Amino acid sequence: MPHLTLEYTNNLDNFDPAGALAALNEALFDSGLFGESDIKSRAIALSTFRTGVNGTRRAFIHVRIALLSGRTSEARKTLADAALAALQGEIDDQPGTELQLSVETVDLDRPSYAKAVLNG
Template sequence: MPHLTLEYSNNLASFSPALALAALNTAMFDSGLFSEPDIKSRAFALEHFQVGIRPAPRAFAHVRIALLAGRSEAERKELAEAVLAALRSAVDAPTGAEIQLSVETVDLDRGSYAKAVLNG
């Protein structure tokens, strides 16, 4: 735990999802809430998306952090702010474009979460 999912519009110029995930994982680890091997992340480029209703140069990136229930609101808020700062550093805003960045945390039910670690 946790699972981090980055969704981003595929019109983000010069965006490197690999570099973004590395920065996001570092922010997660630096929070002190998770052990290093427990942080899992993935990124999905969205080919079909719309921001607003008017044609304009717009893009977005959204991070969803799923973690086991039990973290305080303050811990989740601090984590979201740290991950947002890391995301900001990974996204360049071209002149004249609007890029919206957001982060949310979602609690997973401890009672129904199952995990196995295989070592070969």
């Protein structure tokens, strides 16, 4: 744990999702809340999206961090802030584009979560 999902609109210039995932994983590890191999992340490019109702050129990146339940609100907020800072460090200027960045944390039900690690 955790599972991190990065969704981004495919109209971003010079965005490196692999680099962003590396920076996000590092931020999560630096929090001291997780073991190094417990951090799992993935990026999903969005080709169909809409922001708002007018024709302004817009883009967004949203990070969802799914955690086992039991973390305090303060710990979750600190983690979200660290992830947002890491993400901001990976974004080039987007001239002519309004770019929205957001991070959320969500709880996974600890009693019903199942995991196995297989070493081949």
